[in-house]
Amino acid sequence: MGGDPAPFACASAELWASRLLDGRIGIAEAEAVWTHLARCPSCAAFLSDLLRIRDRLQALARSEAAKRYLEAEDRLEERD
Numbered sequence: 088m089g090g091d092p093a094p095f096a097c098a099s100a101e102l103w104a105s106r107l108l109d110g111r112i113g114i115a116e117a118e119a120v121w122t123h124l125a126r127c128p129s130c131a132a133f134l135s136d137l138l139r140i141r142d143r144l145q146a147l148a149r150s151e152a153a154k155r156y157l158e159a160e161d162r163l164e165e166r167d
């Protein structure tokens with residue numbers, strides 16, 4: 088192994104990257120993920136894919152159909 092210790096295997100970096108986007112990890116883990124991403128082009132590409140997917144999901148969540156769905160869900164909750 089070289090002098091560059093890898094605190095993360097790529098598989099766990101991918102897992103943590105998706106948690107990072109969900110805001111479900113602590114600062115120490117987030118730093119380890121960013122450090123890995125800075126050194127690892129394949130994980131960096133994975134993260135940018137995730138970001139693109141998330142942007143797309145957010146765009147879908149703003150659509151009219153999503154609004155109607157969320158309103159219907161609110162009404163169901165009020166009924167309880």
Ligand SMILES: [Zn+2]
Pocket residue numbers: 096097098100123127129130131
């Ligand atoms: Zn990696």
